[in-house]
Structure formats: C-alpha cells, structure tokens
Amino acid sequence: MTLKLIVACVALVALLATPARFVQAEELELEDDLEFDDDDEAMLRNIEAKHVSQDYEREDRMAKELASRIVAEHQAQAGYGGYPEEDQETYDAESAIGPDGQKRAPRLMDPCKGVRCGAGRVCSANTATQHAECICIPECPYESDPRRRVCTNQNETWDSACEVHRQRCLCNTNDPACRGEQVRHVHIDYYGTCRDMPECSENDLADFPRRMRDWLFNVMRDLASRNELPEPYMELEHEAETNMTKRWTNAAIWKWCDLDGHPHDNTVSRHELFPIRAPLVALEHCIAPFLESCDPNRDHRISLQEWGKCLQLDEDDLTARCAEITKDDEFEKNDIEAGA
Numbered sequence: 001m002t003l004k005l006i007v008a009c010v011a012l013v014a015l016l017a018t019p020a021r022f023v024q025a026e027e028l029e030l031e032d033d034l035e036f037d038d039d040d041e042a043m044l045r046n047i048e049a050k051h052v053s054q055d056y057e058r059e060d061r062m063a064k065e066l067a068s069r070i071v072a073e074h075q076a077q078a079g080y081g082g083y084p085e086e087d088q089e090t091y092d093a094e095s096a097i098g099p100d101g102q103k104r105a106p107r108l109m110d111p112c113k114g115v116r117c118g119a120g121r122v123c124s125a126n127t128a129t130q131h132a133e134c135i136c137i138p139e140c141p142y143e144s145d146p147r148r149r150v151c152t153n154q155n156e157t158w159d160s161a162c163e164v165h166r167q168r169c170l171c172n173t174n175d176p177a178c179r180g181e182q183v184r185h186v187h188i189d190y191y192g193t194c195r196d197m198p199e200c201s202e203n204d205l206a207d208f209p210r211r212m213r214d215w216l217f218n219v220m221r222d223l224a225s226r227n228e229l230p231e232p233y234m235e236l237e238h239e240a241e242t243n244m245t246k247r248w249t250n251a252a253i254w255k256w257c258d259l260d261g262h263p264h265d266n267t268v269s270r271h272e273l274f275p276i277r278a279p280l281v282a283l284e285h286c287i288a289p290f291l292e293s294c295d296p297n298r299d300h301r302i303s304l305q306e307w308g309k310c311l312q313l314d315e316d317d318l319t320a321r322c323a324e325i326t327k328d329d330e331f332e333k334n335d336i337e338a339g340a
C-alpha cells in the first residue's frame with residue numbers, strides 16, 4: 001500500500017466516519033493493509049463515486065421541491081380570488097386574509113401530501129378538481145457543475161439527470177416543449193460527460209470479479225458503520241465481518257437482494273442494475289463488460305446464481321438465504337412507503 005493511498009484512505013475515512021466511529025474504522029483499515037494493493041485506490045474512488053451519486057439523489061429531491069414551489073406559486077396567482085364561495089372551507093382560513101386585512105390568494109389544503117411522482121415529475125394540485133396529479137417538472141435547477149452532467153444512451157451529454165427525466169416526461173405527455181421524438185426513449189447511461197471509453201483489457205476483466213467482491217464488501221461495511229444498512233442485512237454484514245469465508249458471499253447476497261428491489265421478483269433486470277452501473281462506468285471501464293458477463297444467456301436478467309458465478313463465488317450458500325432476506329426487506333419497505 002502506497003503512502004498516497006494511506007493518506008487517501010485516512011482522508012476518506014475521516015470524511016465518511018462520524019467521530020465515534022472513526023477509531024473503529026481506522027483499526028479496520030489497518031487490519032486490511034495486508035490485503036490492499038494498488039487496485040484498491042480505484043476502489044476508494046468508487047466509494048467516493050457512490051457518495052457523489054447520493055448527492056445526485058439529494059439534488060433530485062431539491063429539484064422537485066423547487067419545482068413544486070414554482071407550481072404552487074403559479075397556482076396561487078391563477079387562483080387569486082377565483083374560487084367559488086362554497087368551497088371556502090377547503091382553504092386555509094387564516095391565510096385568506098393578510099395581516100393588513102387585505103384578501104390574499106387563498107392557500108389550498110395540500111392534496112399532494114403523501115403523493116409520490118416518478119422521476120422528472122412533480123405533484124401538482126389541480127385547482128379545478130382539488131385532485132393531485134403528477135406533471136412534468138416545470139424547471140430544473142441551473143447546473144454549472146460539470147460533475148452533474150450525465151451521458152445518455154444516445155451518447156449525448158446533458159446538464160443534469162433532472163433535465164433528462166424532465167424531457168422524457170414532456171415528450172411522453174406530448175408537450176410542445178418536447179425537443180423531439182427521439183427523446184421519448186432517452187435515459188441516463190452513466191454519470192459524467194460522454195466520453196470515449198477505453199477498452200477493458202482481458203487482464204483487467206479477469207481481475208474484475210475480485211475487485212468487485214472487495215468493493216461490495218467494503219461498501220456494505222461502510223454502510224453498516226454509518227448505520228445506513230437496512231436491518232435485514234445487518235446479520236449478513238456481521239457474519240461477513242467475523243467469518244472470512246462468508247465475506248464475499250454475504251456481500252454478494254446483500255447487493256443482489258438490494259438491486260432486486262423494483263420489484264422483488266427474484267431476478268435483477270438491466271434496469272435494476274442502474275444504481276451500480278451508472279456511477280461506475282466513467283471510472284471503471286470494465287464494469288459494463290463485467291455486467292454483460294453476468295448475463296451469459298442474454299435474457300437481460302441476472303439470477304442470483306448468475307451473479308454468484310460472475311463474481312466467482314460458490315453458489316451453494318446463496319439461494320435460500322436471499323429469499324428469506326428479501327421477504328423481510330419487503331415488509332420493511334412497505335412500512336416505509338405506507339408511513340410516507
């Protein structure tokens with residue numbers, strides 16, 4: 001392990017860990033020194049990339065909040081004084097009269113409360129019907145940061161993920177602001193500016209399963225140490241910490257179950273690979289061919305057996321375990337959705 005890498009490690013750990021966890025995490029890093037080699041520098045970059053992609057999610061949420069504010073403002077203007085009297089009880093009585101005694105735009109009860117709209121959409125309260133509907137985000141936040149750019153499946157660089165989702169929404173709702181028919185099927189291929197991908201050499205590809213296993217285990221451990229690993233996976237993580245033979249298997253089970261979330265159908269579709277693929281493509285030119293190799297029968301679905309095989313793991317231990325965990329996990333997810 002190079003000095004540069006040690007510095008990078010400690011800096012990254014310092015960045016990620018809460019103070020209470022710092023000592024523990026540092027010990028773990030030291031314990032791992034023997035297994036580390038120069039390739040792990042790339043792994044660290046990947047962990048960093050994961051955090052960047054969490055930033056994207058946060059920004060996506062902010063974009064939606066911004067958009068719903070714009071929608072609300074438009075409606076407040078459109079609805080100024082325009083409501084029939086008998087509907088008055090649906091307005092917030094206090095806000096109907098301003099502090100200066102002047103009548104202000106009445107504020108609607110929020111029919112959008114608890115409504116979730118898909119990517120590129122935002123909930124809008126239809127003033128005429130008092131119903132919530134999902135509309136295309138009216139405006140994405142201006143992005144000047146090149147790291148927010150995304151490369152589409154049409155190999156076109158767009159300013160942000162929000163723009164892609166918004167355009168797709170506009171085209172699919174036949175909005176005149178749709179830039180063109182070809183945009184209907186646009187999606188994000190990877191985060192970052194479109195570029196010429198270096199070839200993944202045979203040697204790099206041969207080594208990739210090992211790096212992927214390492215990476216999965218490190219990410220799982222990192223999430224657990226920050227209490228961000230969902231409860232059903234904590235036991236997997238604990239076993240992985242204490243039993244070396246279960247390290248890679250359990251990490252593989254965790255990621256596969258985690259990816260098979262939309263929906264839980266015991267198979268990981270291409271679409272479900274997005275969270276692992278999109279942030280890594282620009283950094284890891286072997287991720288795309290690697291994931292191809294996980295789907296040898298080309299049915300666009302990766303079974304747990306295929307996943308284990310392409311990570312070069314013994315598949316005996318994989319199956320039963322995951323079924324039981326995804327079941328638990330499903331309950332938890334439903335709870336969260338019901339509560340939201």
Ligand SMILES: *[C@@H]1O[C@H](CO)[C@@H](O)[C@H](O)[C@H]1NC(C)=O
Pocket residue numbers: 155194195196197
């Ligand atoms: C995608 O676009 C980039 C940048 O314009 C270019 O270098 C690259 O060759 C393109 N890739 C493909 C597959 O066309």
Ligand SMILES: *[C@@H]1O[C@H](CO)[C@@H](O)[C@H](O)[C@H]1NC(C)=O
Pocket residue numbers: 243244245246317
């Ligand atoms: C570690 O896991 C392996 C594989 O499941 C198992 O055979 C072995 O008994 C475990 N070792 C310990 C110390 O629990």
